Amino acid sequence: MIYTDPQQAAGPIRAALADAQRILLLSHVNPDGDAIGSMLGTMHVLRALGKEVIALASSAPLDYCAALPGFADVHIYRPGESLPDCDLIWMVDVAHLSRAGAIYDEHQATLVARPLIIVDHHATNDGGGTVSLIRAQEPSCADVLFDLFAALGWPLSPDAATCLFLGMMTDTQSFQTPNVKPATLRRAAALLEAGADKQLVVDAVFFSIPPSTLRLTGMAMAHLQQDDGIFWVVVTQEMMQTAGADEKATDDTVGRLQRVAGMRACALFRERADGTVKISLRSIPGIDVATVARLWGGGGHRQAAGATLQMSLEAAVAAVLPALRQAVQQQRHE
Numbered sequence: 135m136i137y138t139d140p141q142q143a144a145g146p147i148r149a150a151l152a153d154a155q156r157i158l159l160l161s162h163v164n165p166d167g168d169a170i171g172s173m174l175g176t177m178h179v180l181r182a183l184g185k186e187v188i189a190l191a192s193s194a195p196l197d198y199c200a201a202l203p204g205f206a207d208v209h210i211y212r213p214g215e216s217l218p219d220c221d222l223i224w225m226v227d228v229a230h231l232s233r234a235g236a237i238y239d240e241h242q243a244t245l246v247a248r249p250l251i252i253v254d255h256h257a258t259n260d261g262g263g264t265v266s267l268i269r270a271q272e273p274s275c276a277d278v279l280f281d282l283f284a285a286l287g288w289p290l291s292p293d294a295a296t297c298l299f300l301g302m303m304t305d306t307q308s309f310q311t312p313n314v315k316p317a318t319l320r321r322a323a324a325l326l327e328a329g330a331d332k333q334l335v336v337d338a339v340f341f342s343i344p345p346s347t348l349r350l351t352g353m354a355m356a357h358l359q360q361d362d363g364i365f366w367v368v369v370t371q372e373m374m375q376t377a378g379a380d381e382k383a384t385d386d387t388v389g390r391l392q393r394v395a396g397m398r399a400c401a402l403f404r405e406r407a408d409g410t411v412k413i414s415l416r417s418i419p420g421i422d423v424a425t426v427a428r429l430w431g432g433g434g435h436r437q438a439a440g441a442t443l444q445m446s447l448e449a450a451v452a453a454v455l456p457a458l459r460q461a462v463q464q465q466r467h468e
């Protein structure tokens with residue numbers, strides 16, 4: 135059953151929980167702040183209710199998640215492992231069960247054989263849980279959980295509040311995204327009142343860039359190119375080695391690239407060790423880069439998408455720029 139109103143979902147979720155003592159929490163692969171913040175926020179809330187909770191990450195989370203209270207209890211799934219025993223599965227921030235990655239590939243039957251609660255905020259989520267609460271208008275899964283826990287009357291400890299606050303803050307890019315509404319800020323305020331450690335979250339997310347990452351971003355930005363509102367940078371294997379940076383470093387580069395004045399669409403081209411090229415695309419509202427990513431079998435959101443191209447860096451730049459130009463032109467004609 136799919137619910138969009140936390141008040142209506144509260145009853146069925148309370149009933150499902152009444153029959154369950156051991157609960158397995160899951161989220162999506164390459165877990166971000168909202169995935170882990172939502173997972174750990176839920177863990178703290180359920181533990182306070184006397185439940186036994188296992189938090190299982192589908193793969194290694196983003197580094198800043200490690201600052202969260204309870205992170206030491208997160209187990210990172212390794213392909214081939216069995217799923218821990220449980221009476222109920224609770225998934226957060228997962229648009230589709232398959233986004234649980236190897237856990238889904240290897241344990242699909244188990245996932246659907248147990249009572250399953252899904253709480254999410256992805257517009258593409260089509261439910262699939264015994265009880266699904268999906269609110270696509272909310273900027274983070276943590277926002278949805280906040281309303282659900284309020285509807286259930288389940289209290290938030292300071293630790294739970296800190297975890298939800300990180301989810302909310304990272305998915306909204308610090309409350310910058312257009313889907314942030316007065317209600318979002320009221321929830322954030324309520325989390326601070328509940329004892330959320332804002333400074334811990336801010337330090338972990340914004341004051342923790344590895345020097346190697348900044349070096350790589352600097353090298354890439356030194357050769358920033360632009361043409362009529364389209365900005366792009368290229369990252370070679372040689373640059374990554376010189377900077378001593380890992381694959382995650384370019385997240386920082388893209389994050390800065392999309393802030394350049396006059397940007398309508400931007401692209402980062404990263405050469406991989408296997409000779410393929412990873413593209414990361416961003417755009418302003420109204421310009422759809424997901425369709426560009428799909429040309430090479432990739433995907434994502436309209437304003438943030440990516441793909442892997444089986445060609446050289448030079449060929450990738452030559453192929454992607456015309457497609458980006460077309461996406462930008464299309465918006466002008468809308």
Ligand SMILES: [Mn+2]
Pocket residue numbers: 168169227255273274275305
């Ligand atoms: Mn999210």
